[in-house]
Amino acid sequence: MLKNDLILRAARGQDVERTPVWLMRQAGRILPEYRKVREKAKDFVTFVKTPELAAEVTVQPVDILGVDAAIIFSDILVIPEAMGLPYKMIEAKGPFFEKTIKTEKEVEQLRVAAGEDLKYVTDAIKLAKKELNGRVPLIGFAGAPWTIFAYMIEGSGSKTFSQAKKMLYTNPKLSHSLLQKITDSTINYLNAQILAGADLIQIFDSWAGILSPEQYNEFSLQYISQICDAVTNVPKIVFAKDAFFARKEISKLKCDVIGLDWTMDIAESKMLIGNNKTLQGNADPCLLYSDLPTIKKETEKMLQAFGPKRHIANLGHGLYPDTDKEKVKFFVDTIKEFRF
Amino acid sequence: MLKNDLILRAARGQDVERTPVWLMRQAGRILPEYRKVREKAKDFVTFVKTPELAAEVTVQPVDILGVDAAIIFSDILVIPEAMGLPYKMIEAKGPFFEKTIKTEKEVEQLRVAAGEDLKYVTDAIKLAKKELNGRVPLIGFAGAPWTIFAYMIEGSGSKTFSQAKKMLYTNPKLSHSLLQKITDSTINYLNAQILAGADLIQIFDSWAGILSPEQYNEFSLQYISQICDAVTNVPKIVFAKDAFFARKEISKLKCDVIGLDWTMDIAESKMLIGNNKTLQGNADPCLLYSDLPTIKKETEKMLQAFGPKRHIANLGHGLYPDTDKEKVKFFVDTIKEFRF
Numbered sequence: 089m090l091k092n093d094l095i096l097r098a099a100r101g102q103d104v105e106r107t108p109v110w111l112m113r114q115a116g117r118i119l120p121e122y123r124k125v126r127e128k129a130k131d132f133v134t135f136v137k138t139p140e141l142a143a144e145v146t147v148q149p150v151d152i153l154g155v156d157a158a159i160i161f162s163d164i165l166v167i168p169e170a171m172g173l174p175y176k177m178i179e180a181k182g183p184f185f186e187k188t189i190k191t192e193k194e195v196e197q198l199r200v201a202a203g204e205d206l207k208y209v210t211d212a213i214k215l216a217k218k219e220l221n222g223r224v225p226l227i228g229f230a231g232a233p234w235t236i237f238a239y240m241i242e243g244s245g246s247k248t249f250s251q252a253k254k255m256l257y258t259n260p261k262l263s264h265s266l267l268q269k270i271t272d273s274t275i276n277y278l279n280a281q282i283l284a285g286a287d288l289i290q291i292f293d294s295w296a297g298i299l300s301p302e303q304y305n306e307f308s309l310q311y312i313s314q315i316c317d318a319v320t321n322v323p324k325i326v327f328a329k330d331a332f333f334a335r336k337e338i339s340k341l342k343c344d345v346i347g348l349d350w351t352m353d354i355a356e357s358k359m360l361i362g363n364n365k366t367l368q369g370n371a372d373p374c375l376l377y378s379d380l381p382t383i384k385k386e387t388e389k390m391l392q393a394f395g396p397k398r399h400i401a402n403l404g405h406g407l408y409p410d411t412d413k414e415k416v417k418f419f420v421d422t423i424k425e426f427r428f
Numbered sequence: 429m430l431k432n433d434l435i436l437r438a439a440r441g442q443d444v445e446r447t448p449v450w451l452m453r454q455a456g457r458i459l460p461e462y463r464k465v466r467e468k469a470k471d472f473v474t475f476v477k478t479p480e481l482a483a484e485v486t487v488q489p490v491d492i493l494g495v496d497a498a499i500i501f502s503d504i505l506v507i508p509e510a511m512g513l514p515y516k517m518i519e520a521k522g523p524f525f526e527k528t529i530k531t532e533k534e535v536e537q538l539r540v541a542a543g544e545d546l547k548y549v550t551d552a553i554k555l556a557k558k559e560l561n562g563r564v565p566l567i568g569f570a571g572a573p574w575t576i577f578a579y580m581i582e583g584s585g586s587k588t589f590s591q592a593k594k595m596l597y598t599n600p601k602l603s604h605s606l607l608q609k610i611t612d613s614t615i616n617y618l619n620a621q622i623l624a625g626a627d628l629i630q631i632f633d634s635w636a637g638i639l640s641p642e643q644y645n646e647f648s649l650q651y652i653s654q655i656c657d658a659v660t661n662v663p664k665i666v667f668a669k670d671a672f673f674a675r676k677e678i679s680k681l682k683c684d685v686i687g688l689d690w691t692m693d694i695a696e697s698k699m700l701i702g703n704n705k706t707l708q709g710n711a712d713p714c715l716l717y718s719d720l721p722t723i724k725k726e727t728e729k730m731l732q733a734f735g736p737k738r739h740i741a742n743l744g745h746g747l748y749p750d751t752d753k754e755k756v757k758f759f760v761d762t763i764k765e766f767r768f
Binding site for chain 1: 640670715
């Protein structure tokens, strides 16, 4: 039994006493407490793979920031690794894959990941659930297949992901077979997270916004749709960053919550998406650089625009690492104190 | 007298025999002929500052690709340099400013650039016009004030430009005074380009898409609007990359052409913008990685969607450097051979 189920109720469209809030990348570098735990692991991938450490930083923001949900500390790139394509995290640069996917043979050689391949994540979930002891729900997550594909082809972060997009144009057959394999792995992974105790799940399509609407339908949305159909029992959040053009299509998925970023007008998004979905977001992470009166004013304006029902407050992207922890806490408190 | 004024007529909404075409970054690394000239200068900034070399690469794509306009080879960051904030171009990394703007005193110390401060650009325009000898129009250009501001504060390229955005939130007064100084410089600069012979001009707002709609109005659009009001006599193109949310507002500017990127649906954009503006774009640069039948099919689909009037064909972003020159030429030829 959860003591605070505000986010679950908001996700289902039920009444809530106040708007619930959590923050993307809340378990992260903005917390000195996180940085201290991070030092215990020799590198980022080891950190992610150590359930005790992952569980510890998962719970920290609940204690320190007072958010209404924890999100399991992990990385979207655990999926390629479980499929047979390992990565490193390079300080100040981001993820790097020594080997990338170039041929259909290489796609065939990849495994479909099973839930057990990611036991370190499900173990972390179990530990975090125990530590949370019903205080708030725990969010599980995965990257959307297109975003995972983009890294597996490109081999690193990129402004354009032109190599990954080149693959869509030059070898749609390979692209679809890789996307399907990622999708099957992701379904297994998310179902394992739910079995381990995740109370809701989020699909992050971080690189949604670099595809044309047509390509997005063909190479991203249909795979997210498969995941939404196959993963049941808990509410599902789909966050397709920058995919303003897909809001109407995303509203047709079997998901409960749709994430918005700060470029997406709230009233327009509500109109496009309709009343059957909860919206999540959408403050600019840079708002948290402002002084307290500005944070308060803009946050309350956002809450008013979303209204009292079917809203989960969040940022429109992950917290930036140089954000002042006290301002993050003030943002959370502003939301928790606000009443319609 | 211009022998080919298709782009000017399309910009003004007049009838054209066929859709005209030019490409952002057409004078660039995709051409071996460009790379050969580039080697003559010791670094990128010197290259930009040598009128003979800049004029030579400006004309190349007219000869080699058969495009319907030349665009003066230069860089948007000549403006900060002319204002007193120099930059370097670091190979494979992009622009870098040793000094950035942090205080109001530093803004005060900047000059408003005069046309004469950028004599190397106007000299290059004169040389290029002479070499073009009326074959096609010459496009002049500048960065939008917000995009220039972003580099002057951030000091380099960035995925989030969080430091530049932090300045908007924490010191709107400094932000506005710097934006005004950039705007005044840009007006002088564009008017000097027109005096030197530019037949139309484009304003590039490369980082438009990272602002909220509200911030975009306050910190970008009002300055672009000042430029559109102050720069007269030639058609003006405004290209605000990723600013899907601002299409309606941009349509109210005193400009003739609005650039679209490939995430923006053509029919929806026409509806938002109305019939009084010409649209430019919007193929995905990655389309040019495809085989020829795919390039042909997608290009013709794009032309059909824009229709026979008020369209200037282009990409939705600059050409990517690893694009095959023959495929670029095929894209141009497909457009030139197409008839409604």
